[in-house]
Amino acid sequence: MPTGGDGLAVPRHVAIIMDGNGRWAKKRLLPRVAGHRAGMEAVRRTIKAASELGVEALTLYAFSSENWRRPETEIADLMGLLRFYLRREVADLDRNDVRLELIGDWRALDPDIVGDLEAARTRLADNRGLTLVLALNYGAQDEILRAIRTIAADARDGTLDPDAIDADAFDARLDTAPLPPLDLVIRTSGEQRLSNFLLWQSAYAELLFVETLWPDFDRAALEQAIATFGRRERRYGGR
Known part of the structure; x- marks a missing residue:
């Protein structure tokens, strides 16, 4: 850093x-x-x-x-x-x-x-x-749901092993994937609240x-x- x-x-x-x-x-x-x-x-x-x-x-x-x-x-x-x-x-x-x-x-x-x-x-x-x-x-909840749908579709199609789903796999399907943490x-x-932002x-x-x-x-x-x-x-x- x-x-x-x-x-x-x-x-x-x-x-x-x-x-x-x-x-x-x-x-x-x-x-x-x-x-x-x-x-x-x-x-x-x-x-x-x-x-x-x-x-x-x-x-x-x-x-x-x-x-x-x-x-x-x-x-x-x-x-x-x-x-x-x-x-x-x-x-x-x-x-x-x-x-x-x-x-x-x-x-x-x-x-x-x-x-x-x-x-x-x-x-x-x-x-x-x-x-x-x-x-x-x-909206962060919408972003998370979209990532979940993508993961579910990849698992259904056989391109993602359900046992391989981890935080990195989830991160890669978020809108912010190209960005630094x-x-x-x-x-x-x-x-003092996040208001559905980057949860x-x-x-x-x-x-x-x-x-x-x-x-x-x-x-x-x-x-x-x-x-x-x-x-x-x-x-x-x-x-």
Whole structure:
């Protein structure tokens, strides 16, 4: 695991539950979409900071499978911001050597968004810097069920010996299979739950819940989170 300038370990894979956009807007007597727009700026800052600090993979919980329960107007605003982000930011991501991965049932989004996601992933595929992972239409329980169905089908077809099913076989069938193991999960806004995010992968990840609302999250907040991670002793159940 790499170390930072202070000698503390830098997590290879950081995941963030970006919470608090609505509360940020409410505090300022603004519509919720203003909070989501400010949250996009926090995304830009955090990608840049993670890359500069030596993080290998950054997974952002961009749109959960449960978010479809929100008002239609808010969903439309979120999808519009996603379109805008993809079309505006991909060139900058490319310049900064960022690679893009996608997890979740993202192909169920609107066809034009799916096309933009595929185009962005193709354009950034050969980059070797930070891997940015967008969790879109993602739910961990759904991911686990899809992996189970794949394992069941492989066992039925005779391509997988049931006695060979272990944690590694399961990991290989998750959306996150190409990524480094998850080291640190950060949730902003003071809420202390995982909200159906990377449940299997979080088994021995460090969890950090911070009061900062997502639109206020910045490089200093990420540096502090990484420093907290570096001071923790990871035991993996060994003692």
